Amino acid sequence: MAVLNYLTTTHFDFGAIKLLAQEAARFGAKKPLIATDKGVRAAGLLDQVIAAVPEAKAWPVYDGTPGNPTEEAVEEALALYRSENCDGVICLGGGSSMDLGKAVALLAVSGEPLDRFDPLKGGGRFIKGLAPVICVPTTAGTGSEVSVGFVIILKDGRKVTFANPQIIPKAAICDPELTLGLPPLLTAATGMDAITHCIEAVLTPAINPPAEGVGLDGLWRGWRHIKRAVADGKDRDARWHMMMASTEGAMAFVKGLGAVHAMSHAVGRIKELKAHHGTLNAVCLPAVLRFNEGVCAEKYARLRQAMGLPDGADLAKAVEEMNRAIGLPNGLGAMGVTKEMIPGLIPYAMGDLSNLSNPRKATPEDYAALYAAAL
Amino acid sequence: MAVLNYLTTTHFDFGAIKLLAQEAARFGAKKPLIATDKGVRAAGLLDQVIAAVPEAKAWPVYDGTPGNPTEEAVEEALALYRSENCDGVICLGGGSSMDLGKAVALLAVSGEPLDRFDPLKGGGRFIKGLAPVICVPTTAGTGSEVSVGFVIILKDGRKVTFANPQIIPKAAICDPELTLGLPPLLTAATGMDAITHCIEAVLTPAINPPAEGVGLDGLWRGWRHIKRAVADGKDRDARWHMMMASTEGAMAFVKGLGAVHAMSHAVGRIKELKAHHGTLNAVCLPAVLRFNEGVCAEKYARLRQAMGLPDGADLAKAVEEMNRAIGLPNGLGAMGVTKEMIPGLIPYAMGDLSNLSNPRKATPEDYAALYAAAL
Incomplete structure (x- = not known):
C-alpha cells in the first residue's frame, strides 16, 4: 500500500x-x-x-x-x-x-x-x-x-x-x-473534474513548481485512463489511476483554480438545475482554454505533452472530443442553462474566488462571451 | 515571493x-x-x-x-x-x-x-x-x-x-x-546532483506519483537551465530555476534513490579523495542509466520528455554529453579512483540505503561492472 x-x-x-x-x-x-x-x-x-x-x-x-x-x-x-x-x-x-x-x-x-x-x-x-x-x-x-x-x-x-x-x-x-460501482456517466463527469483541476491549477499564475509537477502528473494519468474507466468500471487499474489523478488534482490546486471554476460555481448555485459540478467543469473547459491561450504558451506546451497530444494541438478541441467520447453533454444548454440566464450568472462568476487566479483577467463581458460559447 | x-x-x-x-x-x-x-x-x-x-x-x-x-x-x-x-x-x-x-x-x-x-x-x-x-x-x-x-x-x-x-x-x-557567486565547476557539479536526484527518485519503484511529478518538473527545469547557469553565474533566471530544481529533487527523493547514490556514497567515504558528491553522481549516472534501462521503459520515456529529448534517445549518452559540455570529469578515474579500489567499494555500495531502492536489483558483480564502466 x-x-x-x-x-x-x-x-x-x-x-x-x-x-x-x-x-x-x-x-x-x-x-x-x-x-x-x-x-x-x-x-x-x-x-x-x-x-x-x-x-x-x-x-x-x-x-x-x-x-x-x-x-x-x-x-x-x-x-x-x-x-x-x-x-x-x-x-x-x-x-x-x-x-x-x-x-x-x-x-x-x-x-x-x-x-x-x-x-x-x-x-x-x-x-x-x-x-x-x-x-x-x-x-x-x-x-x-x-x-x-x-x-x-x-x-x-x-x-x-x-x-x-x-x-x-x-x-x-x-x-x-x-469506486468500482460508479456508473459510467458519473465516472466521466468526476474524472473530467479531476482533469480540469489539474489543468486550471497548472495554468494559474501562482509560483509553485512542485504543485505544477503534481498537476501535470495527474493530468498525464487522468487523460490516459478516463476512457478505460468509463468503458469498464471494473477496470481496477484505470480506477486506481483515476483516483490518483483526483488526489493529485487537488494537491495541485493549492495554487488556485481559474475561470472554469468561477463559471461552474455560478451555475452550480442554481438549485433547480441540480447541475453536476464535474460536468459543468467539463463543458466550460474548452471555452476557457480558448480564452486563456496566448497568455500561457509554454504551459500549454506542457499540457499537450502530458496529454500525449502533438505539438501545437488544439487543447480545447481535444477536450471537446473527450467529452463526446465519454458521453458528457456538449454544452451548458443541454444542462438546462438558457441564454436568458447568462446576465444573472456573471456577477457570481466575477465574485468567485477562482476568478482571481485565472491567468487572463476576465471582465463581465468576457464571462458573457465564455458562457455563450459554452452554451 | x-x-x-x-x-x-x-x-x-x-x-x-x-x-x-x-x-x-x-x-x-x-x-x-x-x-x-x-x-x-x-x-x-x-x-x-x-x-x-x-x-x-x-x-x-x-x-x-x-x-x-x-x-x-x-x-x-x-x-x-x-x-x-x-x-x-x-x-x-x-x-x-x-x-x-x-x-x-x-x-x-x-x-x-x-x-x-x-x-x-x-x-x-x-x-x-x-x-x-x-x-x-x-x-x-x-x-x-x-x-x-x-x-x-x-x-x-x-x-x-x-x-x-x-x-x-x-x-x-x-x-x-x-548562489550568484558560485563558480562554474561547483555550479555544474551541484546542478548535476539535483538532476540525479530527480532521475533516481522517479525511477525508484516506491509508489508515490506526486513525488514523481515533482521530480519530473525538477528535471525539466534543471536540464533546461544548467548550461546557462554554468556559462553565466549572474544569470538570475537560470539560478532561480536551478535552485528550484534542487528543492524539487529532494522533495522527490522522499521516494528513495538508487544505485548512483550507492556508488557515490561508497567513494565519498574515502576521505583522501575529497571527492565532490554531485560530481560523483554526475559521472556514475550514465552507467546506472544503462544498467536500469529495460526495467522501467515507461519511466524512461517520461524522463526523455522532461529533458526535451526525442523518443528513444539514449539517456546515458545525453548525460555524458551534458557532463562534457559543463566541464565535469569524464569518469571516476579522473577523480582519483583506481581499478584496484573497486573491490573495496563494493561492500559499501551494497550496504548503502540507496541500493535498496534501485529499480533493478544490483549484485556485487553488477557494482563491479558499474564501477568499471564509470571509471
Whole structure:
C-alpha cells in the first residue's frame, strides 16, 4: 500500500478502507460523525465500509448531504454531531459529502455562522481549529480529501469557496475499490473534474513548481485512463489511476483554480438545475482554454505533452472530443442553462474566488462571451 | 515571493534571506547555532547574511564543516551548541553544512551516539525530536533543505544515510542571490546532483506519483537551465530555476534513490579523495542509466520528455554529453579512483540505503561492472 506523507497522510490502495478505525483513533476520534449522502448509502458503500470496519457500526450517520451542499444541510449535520457528542468527522462520498463534512468540522470547533470564514473577507482569522477530518472518497474527481477548501451554498444564495490551510484533512483513505460501482456517466463527469483541476491549477499564475509537477502528473494519468474507466468500471487499474489523478488534482490546486471554476460555481448555485459540478467543469473547459491561450504558451506546451497530444494541438478541441467520447453533454444548454440566464450568472462568476487566479483577467463581458460559447 | 507550504515551509525568491530572523523566532530559536563551512565564510556569504539579518551577528558560528561531513565535526559543533546554550540550528551552505547541522539538531535533543539512529537498524525509534532546523542553501543541488535525511561519515569509516520524516527541516529559505557567486565547476557539479536526484527518485519503484511529478518538473527545469547557469553565474533566471530544481529533487527523493547514490556514497567515504558528491553522481549516472534501462521503459520515456529529448534517445549518452559540455570529469578515474579500489567499494555500495531502492536489483558483480564502466 502506498502511504503518501504530504500535508494529508494518504493511504492509497485497494483495501485501504480497513485502516479507517485506526486512523480515526490516531486523531482521537472515538465517536466520529459519518457525513455522507443517500446515494452513497443506496449504492451499498456505507454497508461496505461497516463490513470492513466493524467500529463504524456505532458511529452516527448523517446522510442528508444534497448534490450541491447547502448551509442548511451543514447545520442539520452539525446538530446531529452535537447531540451525539461526536469528536471527529468521517467524510464518506464524493465532493458534496466531503465538503459538507469539512464545514461541520470547522463549525464544531470554531463556531457559527459559516459565512464569517469567507476568505474573500479575511475569514481565516476566525478559524480556531477544526475537529479531526478523515476523508474517504467514493468518486475520483473532487480531490477534496486533500484539498484546502470546501464549497457551500449559503442561505443568501451565494456559492462560497472556503479555503484555508487549516482546512486540509488530517488523513485520507483512498480505496479505489469504493469506486468500482460508479456508473459510467458519473465516472466521466468526476474524472473530467479531476482533469480540469489539474489543468486550471497548472495554468494559474501562482509560483509553485512542485504543485505544477503534481498537476501535470495527474493530468498525464487522468487523460490516459478516463476512457478505460468509463468503458469498464471494473477496470481496477484505470480506477486506481483515476483516483490518483483526483488526489493529485487537488494537491495541485493549492495554487488556485481559474475561470472554469468561477463559471461552474455560478451555475452550480442554481438549485433547480441540480447541475453536476464535474460536468459543468467539463463543458466550460474548452471555452476557457480558448480564452486563456496566448497568455500561457509554454504551459500549454506542457499540457499537450502530458496529454500525449502533438505539438501545437488544439487543447480545447481535444477536450471537446473527450467529452463526446465519454458521453458528457456538449454544452451548458443541454444542462438546462438558457441564454436568458447568462446576465444573472456573471456577477457570481466575477465574485468567485477562482476568478482571481485565472491567468487572463476576465471582465463581465468576457464571462458573457465564455458562457455563450459554452452554451 | 513564493511560499511553498509542503512539509517544509519554503520561502523562495531573491531576497528571501531577509526572513531568516522571523523564521527562527517562529520556531522559538532565540540563539541558534549557524552551521557552515570555511568556504561559505570565505565567499562572503556569512557576511551577506549578517548584513541582511542583523540578529545573526549574535548567533554562534561553527564553520568547521568538512566537504564530506564527519561524526567528529558533528561532535565539535554539538559541543559549541551546548556551551553556547543554543536553541536551534541555522544551516548555511551546501549539502555538507546542512547535513552537519541536521545531525547536530538531532543529537542536541535525542542524544548521542549518532550511529544508533541508522535507519537500516531501525534507528528511527530512538528519535525523541530535533532542535528546530532552518536551512539556507548556498548551492543548488543537494536539496537537503527539504529532505528527510542527512549523510555523515561515521568514526568507523561508514558513510551512513540517516533518513526519517522527523528530520525534515521546519523551514527553508531559498534565496538564489546566495548562489550568484558560485563558480562554474561547483555550479555544474551541484546542478548535476539535483538532476540525479530527480532521475533516481522517479525511477525508484516506491509508489508515490506526486513525488514523481515533482521530480519530473525538477528535471525539466534543471536540464533546461544548467548550461546557462554554468556559462553565466549572474544569470538570475537560470539560478532561480536551478535552485528550484534542487528543492524539487529532494522533495522527490522522499521516494528513495538508487544505485548512483550507492556508488557515490561508497567513494565519498574515502576521505583522501575529497571527492565532490554531485560530481560523483554526475559521472556514475550514465552507467546506472544503462544498467536500469529495460526495467522501467515507461519511466524512461517520461524522463526523455522532461529533458526535451526525442523518443528513444539514449539517456546515458545525453548525460555524458551534458557532463562534457559543463566541464565535469569524464569518469571516476579522473577523480582519483583506481581499478584496484573497486573491490573495496563494493561492500559499501551494497550496504548503502540507496541500493535498496534501485529499480533493478544490483549484485556485487553488477557494482563491479558499474564501477568499471564509470571509471
